[in-house]
Amino acid sequence: MPRTNLSSPLASTAVSSSSDLPPPGGLCAIHQPNLFPRLSTLAKLFAADYWIVLDDVQFTRRDYQHRALLAALGDRRRQWLSIPTHLPQGQPTRIKDALIVDLVRSRRRTESMLRQYYASSPHWPAFDQALAPVLERFSTGKTAAVAEASTRILLDLLGWNGQILRSSQLAARPGRSQRLADLAAVTGARSYLCGTGGMTYLDTCLFSACGVTVMPFRIPTAGVWVSGRQVSAVLALMSIGPQSLADALRTAAAQTFAQPVACRPTA
Known part of the structure; x- marks a missing residue:
C-alpha cells in the first residue's frame, strides 16, 4: 500500500523517514501509552503488527495514562497504582508533555506496590528482571515514557515481535477519526484494530477513503479475561505466566479477525 499523501493541514508535522516505517500491509493498533x-x-496491541503510541493528544486524568488498577493474587484486593502527574500547560497538556511529580517517591512506590501484590507468584522473578527499564524511565521525568515502557516490557515478555511508532512523529490531520485514519494510512496499514470503545464513535468511512479496513477487536469474557477490561494485565501474567497468556492472546486475536466493518459514517 502506498503511503498516503495528506494534503490538508497537519496536526503533527514531524514525519518519520520511510526506513523507520513498518512494511506496508500490516495490522495497526493506535492507543495512548497506558501504565x-x-x-x-x-x-489488542499484541494482535497488531505495530503499535502507534498516541502521545500527542490531550492527557486525561481519569484515564489509564498514569494509573493502573492492580488486583491481588488469590483474593479480592484491588488498589490503584498511580504516578502523580503535573500538566505544565494545564488541561490542554499533551500526553508526551506530562511530567512526573516527585520522581524518587513515584519510582519507589511503583516498585513497592508491584512487589507487594505479585512477589508470591512463581512468575515474579522474570517480571521483576524485566521491570528495570520501566524504573529507569522515571529519570526522564515524563509520565508517558514510563507508561510506554511498562507496556513494552509486557509485550516483550509475551514474545511480541512488532514495532512501536509514535503519533507525534507522524503526519495526521485533526479530528478524532480523521487523525486515526491518517496515522494508519501513512504507515501503510491494511487494517486498523479498534476496541469496543472506539467502535462507538469511529467514522469508518474515513478509513475506507484511505484504503484501510477497520477490524473490531473483542476479547473473551471467561477465564483469565473476566476482569480484563478493569484491572492491569499484570494480574493475568502473574497468574498463568507468559507462555500461557501469549497462547490466550493468540486465540483471542484469531477469533476477532473474521468481520471487517463496512463504511459507517458517524452522525
Whole structure:
C-alpha cells in the first residue's frame, strides 16, 4: 500500500523517514501509552503488527495514562497504582508533555506496590528482571515514557515481535477519526484494530477513503479475561505466566479477525 499523501493541514508535522516505517500491509493498533495496561488493551496491541503510541493528544486524568488498577493474587484486593502527574500547560497538556511529580517517591512506590501484590507468584522473578527499564524511565521525568515502557516490557515478555511508532512523529490531520485514519494510512496499514470503545464513535468511512479496513477487536469474557477490561494485565501474567497468556492472546486475536466493518459514517 502506498503511503498516503495528506494534503490538508497537519496536526503533527514531524514525519518519520520511510526506513523507520513498518512494511506496508500490516495490522495497526493506535492507543495512548497506558501504565501497565489492562488485558483488553494489551491483547489488542499484541494482535497488531505495530503499535502507534498516541502521545500527542490531550492527557486525561481519569484515564489509564498514569494509573493502573492492580488486583491481588488469590483474593479480592484491588488498589490503584498511580504516578502523580503535573500538566505544565494545564488541561490542554499533551500526553508526551506530562511530567512526573516527585520522581524518587513515584519510582519507589511503583516498585513497592508491584512487589507487594505479585512477589508470591512463581512468575515474579522474570517480571521483576524485566521491570528495570520501566524504573529507569522515571529519570526522564515524563509520565508517558514510563507508561510506554511498562507496556513494552509486557509485550516483550509475551514474545511480541512488532514495532512501536509514535503519533507525534507522524503526519495526521485533526479530528478524532480523521487523525486515526491518517496515522494508519501513512504507515501503510491494511487494517486498523479498534476496541469496543472506539467502535462507538469511529467514522469508518474515513478509513475506507484511505484504503484501510477497520477490524473490531473483542476479547473473551471467561477465564483469565473476566476482569480484563478493569484491572492491569499484570494480574493475568502473574497468574498463568507468559507462555500461557501469549497462547490466550493468540486465540483471542484469531477469533476477532473474521468481520471487517463496512463504511459507517458517524452522525
